[in-house]
Amino acid sequence: MSKTLALMNRELRAYFYSPVAYVALVALYAVLAVFLLVPGLLSPRGYFEAGQPAEMRAVFDTMAYILVFIMPILTMRLLSEEMNKGTIETLMTAPVTDTQVVLGKYLGAMGFYLLLLAPSLLYLGLLVAYGNPDAGMILAGYLGLVLIGMVYTAVGLLTSTCTRYDIVSAIVALFVLGTITLLCTVLAWGATALRHLAPTADWARWLVDRLSDWGHRFFEYINVAKRYQDFSQGKIAFDDVTYFLVVTALVLFITVKVLESRKWRA
Amino acid sequence: MIEVQDLTKYYGAFLAVDRISFEVAEGEVVGLLGPNGAGKTTAIRMLTCFMPASAGRATVNGFDIFSQGLQVRESVGYMPENVPLYEDMRVGEYLTFRARLRGLGPAKRDTRVDEVIQRCQLSDRRRQIIRTLSKGYRQRVGLADALLADPKVLILDEPTIGLDPGQIREARKLIQELAQRHTVLLSSHILPEVEQVCSRIIMLVAGRIVANGRIDELKGSIAGAGATVLEARGSDADGTRRALAALHGVKKVDLSPAGESDLFTFAIETDGSDVREAAAALLARRNWTVRDLHRAKSTLEEFFVQKVAEQGLFKAAGRR
Ligand SMILES: Nc1ncnc2c1ncn2[C@@H]1O[C@H](COP(=O)(O)OP(=O)(O)OP(=O)(O)O)[C@@H](O)[C@H]1O
Ligand SMILES: [Mg+2]
Numbered sequence: 001m002s003k004t005l006a007l008m009n010r011e012l013r014a015y016f017y018s019p020v021a022y023v024a025l026v027a028l029y030a031v032l033a034v035f036l037l038v039p040g041l042l043s044p045r046g047y048f049e050a051g052q053p054a055e056m057r058a059v060f061d062t063m064a065y066i067l068v069f070i071m072p073i074l075t076m077r078l079l080s081e082e083m084n085k086g087t088i089e090t091l092m093t094a095p096v097t098d099t100q101v102v103l104g105k106y107l108g109a110m111g112f113y114l115l116l117l118a119p120s121l122l123y124l125g126l127l128v129a130y131g132n133p134d135a136g137m138i139l140a141g142y143l144g145l146v147l148i149g150m151v152y153t154a155v156g157l158l159t160s161t162c163t164r165y166d167i168v169s170a171i172v173a174l175f176v177l178g179t180i181t182l183l184c185t186v187l188a189w190g191a192t193a194l195r196h197l198a199p200t201a202d203w204a205r206w207l208v209d210r211l212s213d214w215g216h217r218f219f220e221y222i223n224v225a226k227r228y229q230d231f232s233q234g235k236i237a238f239d240d241v242t243y244f245l246v247v248t249a250l251v252l253f254i255t256v257k258v259l260e261s262r263k264w265r266a
Numbered sequence: 267m268i269e270v271q272d273l274t275k276y277y278g279a280f281l282a283v284d285r286i287s288f289e290v291a292e293g294e295v296v297g298l299l300g301p302n303g304a305g306k307t308t309a310i311r312m313l314t315c316f317m318p319a320s321a322g323r324a325t326v327n328g329f330d331i332f333s334q335g336l337q338v339r340e341s342v343g344y345m346p347e348n349v350p351l352y353e354d355m356r357v358g359e360y361l362t363f364r365a366r367l368r369g370l371g372p373a374k375r376d377t378r379v380d381e382v383i384q385r386c387q388l389s390d391r392r393r394q395i396i397r398t399l400s401k402g403y404r405q406r407v408g409l410a411d412a413l414l415a416d417p418k419v420l421i422l423d424e425p426t427i428g429l430d431p432g433q434i435r436e437a438r439k440l441i442q443e444l445a446q447r448h449t450v451l452l453s454s455h456i457l458p459e460v461e462q463v464c465s466r467i468i469m470l471v472a473g474r475i476v477a478n479g480r481i482d483e484l485k486g487s488i489a490g491a492g493a494t495v496l497e498a499r500g501s502d503a504d505g506t507r508r509a510l511a512a513l514h515g516v517k518k519v520d521l522s523p524a525g526e527s528d529l530f531t532f533a534i535e536t537d538g539s540d541v542r543e544a545a546a547a548l549l550a551r552r553n554w555t556v557r558d559l560h561r562a563k564s565t566l567e568e569f570f571v572q573k574v575a576e577q578g579l580f581k582a583a584g585r586r
Binding site for chain 1 (some may be wrong): 340342353363369
């Protein structure tokens with residue numbers, strides 16, 4: 001446990017040694033500001049509508065998509081850099097287990113992710129000052145952000161464990177995260193659209209209906225962003241929480257196995 | 267302390283370490299020698315559980331490198347070849363982190379870090395960022411790290427490359443001190459140093475052990491060891507040569523001119539007995555003036571070069 005914490009601590013500090021962290025921070029909030037403020041400024045009614053409960057739903061929804069691009073950059077060096085610089089040799093010849101290494105790295109990255117979310121509390125402060133936010137919805141939204149961050153970080157750590165080139169790790173992670181969010185949304189929509197083919201033969205219509213139904217349900221099921229939307233709408237479903245936790249645990253488990261495989265590969 | 271049996275490593279189809287077997291007893295300081303690419307680092311990486319062996323067995327401090335990797339790593343202080351370090355950390359911060367990884371408790375951690383910093387003369391660099399350290403100082407940080415947990419076994423891969431002469435001397439002293447409480451296996455290309463600190467050497471060529479023994483024994487084993495060299499001035503060189511050859515204990519004498527007209531060099535090969543006094547007396551009787559008379563000491567370097575050359579010949583012969 002203490003070894004895991006030591007690893008976490010180092011990883012967290014490592015973020016502040018490099019400019020990547022600051023760049024990510026600035027990028028996240030700059031993009032967020034553009035997405036949130038521009039529509040608000042353009043709208044004649046101003047940003048907060050009088051009489052409506054103030055909410056952060058736009059913040060939460062936008063974040064989940066921006067993070068698809070930011071998390072791979074924050075996780076790419078976790079293990080790739082160790083392999084590239086050779087420090088993996090001192091790391092793995094210290095008396096630590098592969099699980100401790102993976103967990104330490106993971107917690108370090110998660111720690112930084114949570115710090116990254118902190119400035120959004122400023123926005124929350126604005127809401128409280130000028131509006132009348134719904135506490136439940138905001139809590140659910142933050143819980144959703146933390147859970148989706150857990151999955152993103154685990155995926156990024158996994159790709160970083162697979163290659164010594166951090167750029168490759170980032171690109172693969174971006175691809176995977178893009179698939180489980182944006183692409184799944186598109187595919188689920190596409191599956192529904194299948195129905196419009198409306199073939200004449202009965203059996204064909206049955207098949208297309210089934211395919212469309214299953215396809216839609218499948219892509220909705222694995223769509224992380226879709227599940228996340230429940231949270232941003234203020235719903236905390238046991239089912240969704242479990243889903244995020246199970247996916248995270250599974251990805252971390254695979255990561256440990258990949259790290260172990262270094263021992264019988266080679 | 268270290269027992270190795272038929273340890274083998276293939277990189278793909280390339281055989282890097284070929285069934286090596288050796289032992290290192292507690293308290294020994296053993297040098298691992300061999301030309302570049304001989305497989306020293308590979309062998310060391312298997313012993314420190316960084317890489318799996320392809321075949322064979324080995325134990326370190328009684329623990330099996332395959333099934334008890336964690337215990338092996340707990341008993342070993344390892345300094346890798348190029349001393350990979352986290353560039354952005356400060357020296358003290360890095361060592362504290364490593365102490366935590368080695369499982370030292372909070373109380374012990376600080377005193378140990380202070381101790382190794384003192385020992386490796388890093389006190390004035392404690393707050394320096396590792397990226398800005400010179401090579402020699404990086405080397406010291408690596409050594410300090412290896413010493414942190416006061417391990418039973420120290421495995422050092424070329425610990426003194428990049429050190430200045432003063433530091434090499436310091437490192438040598440340090441290793442000799444360590445030898446009193448630790449078992450040390452080190453690889454090195456700096457032969458005089460190996461000669462001073464190691465009680466025994468193991469020499470690898472092309473992944474195979476070609477020599478394993480005490481340094482003086484090995485040096486004695488090479489051809490031409492202990493020849494007596496005589497440089498003298500006089501006339502009738504060939505007669506003198508024959509007279510020398512007739513001395514008791516002399517096997518063979520080679521004569522060669524030494525540059526000046528009546529100056530000659532005699533290389534006297536003996537059966538091991540010391541013929542220097544008899545030779546000097548003989549030359550005096552024949553009215554020769556002696557300029558130089560000594561027994562050539564064979565060096566570890568000669569041994570090394572000869573062993574490598576021998577292997578080259580074997581290989582060439584094998585290929586035909
Ligand atoms: N990861 C690897 N993949 C393939 N071949 C390798 C790998 N590592 C080392 N080798 C090869 O194995 C052989 C032994 O290498 P090793 O590093 O053990 O040599 P060494 O004795 O330490 O040499 P040096 O004195 O130069 O440090 C070399 O021919 C090297 O090219
Ligand atoms: Mg080497």
